[in-house]
Amino acid sequence: MNLTAKLRSDTLIIRVEEDRLDAAVAIRFKDRMREETAPASARVVLDLSRVVFLDSSGLGAVVAVMKSLAPERRLELAGLTPNVEKVFHLTRMDTVFPIHADVDAALAEGLRDAG
Amino acid sequence: MLAERRSLTETRSKRGTAQVFHLSFLADPLSVRAALCATRARFARQMSEDEAGTLELVLAEVLNNIVEHGYGADETGTITLSMVRDRCSMICSVSDDGVELPARCLDHLWDGGPSRPAPEDLPEGGFGWFLIRDLAEDLGYHREGGRNLLTFRLPLQALSSDETGADSDHP
Numbered sequence: 001m002n003l004t005a006k007l008r009s010d011t012l013i014i015r016v017e018e019d020r021l022d023a024a025v026a027i028r029f030k031d032r033m034r035e036e037t038a039p040a041s042a043r044v045v046l047d048l049s050r051v052v053f054l055d056s057s058g059l060g061a062v063v064a065v066m067k068s069l070a071p072e073r074r075l076e077l078a079g080l081t082p083n084v085e086k087v088f089h090l091t092r093m094d095t096v097f098p099i100h101a102d103v104d105a106a107l108a109e110g111l112r113d114a115g
Numbered sequence: 116m117l118a119e120r121r122s123l124t125e126t127r128s129k130r131g132t133a134q135v136f137h138l139s140f141l142a143d144p145l146s147v148r149a150a151l152c153a154t155r156a157r158f159a160r161q162m163s164e165d166e167a168g169t170l171e172l173v174l175a176e177v178l179n180n181i182v183e184h185g186y187g188a189d190e191t192g193t194i195t196l197s198m199v200r201d202r203c204s205m206i207c208s209v210s211d212d213g214v215e216l217p218a219r220c221l222d223h224l225w226d227g228g229p230s231r232p233a234p235e236d237l238p239e240g241g242f243g244w245f246l247i248r249d250l251a252e253d254l255g256y257h258r259e260g261g262r263n264l265l266t267f268r269l270p271l272q273a274l275s276s277d278e279t280g281a282d283s284d285h286p
Contacts, residue, residue: 023179024144053151053168055175056246060239067237083168090249091242092234 001028012041021058049079142192147178176243185213203273
């Protein structure tokens with residue numbers, strides 16, 4: 001499970017460097033996210049633009065990460081590809097995550113809120 | 116179940132040579148992943164990107180369920196997947212030698228059963244069967260001789276006859 005993280009001002013951006021977030025990697029994803037989100041930041045944005053397949057195990061892992069960050073930080077999502085977006089929509093979990101078109105949009109929103 | 120089996124037979128006889136795609140693999144997460152990728156590659160030219168994504172999701176939920184609940188932690192088992200592309204659907208059957216599928220897995224999907232996971236409760240699971248039920252049609256389950264057989268149909272945009280995967284109507 002490859003993740004890359006970078007801090008842009010007060011926003012931690014974590015990119016999933018995998019094509020699939022599925023049952024085969026769900027537990028590893030949660031463990032790696034715990035490591036990557038350890039540094040303090042105001043926001044955490046999960047960049048899913050490379051992920052083309054998400055199943056309910058992957059979705060459950062993303063929800064688990066969100067819960068592990070609460071209440072101090074809220075997990076935001078960016079760059080959902082069509083098949084990934086479909087899973088969030090069908091399960092209505094798109095109603096509980098802030099979802100941005102891409103990382104730039106997520107960062108722009110942060111600036112707007114700050115300004 | 117019988118209805119699905121009949122329609123599968125009909126598809127073959129009508130087209131004469133319509134190919135059934137068979138795949139047997141170990142019931143573990145990485146083998147499931149490989150099977151999903153092989154299936155997607157096999158049928159890529161016979162459906163849209165969107166349809167291929169939906170099929171992969173339904174199959175993943177069915178197969179993950181077998182890996183997780185059908186076989187015990189120390190047990191190794193195999194899963195057999197059979198699929199055929201009909202003119203306007205994909206007909207799938209999945210069989211395994213694991214434990215019987217609890218009736219509640221299917222029963223609770225019908226009217227009057229427990230509701231689906233509520234997003235505001237931040238559920239980490241329990242979505243699988245609802246996704247299957249939302250996306251697949253003619254879901255059937257049958258157990259015989261210690262084997263589970265789950266069948267379903269995924270409606271797809273109709274193809275012209277030369278795209279169905281049949282070699283031809285005149286072999």
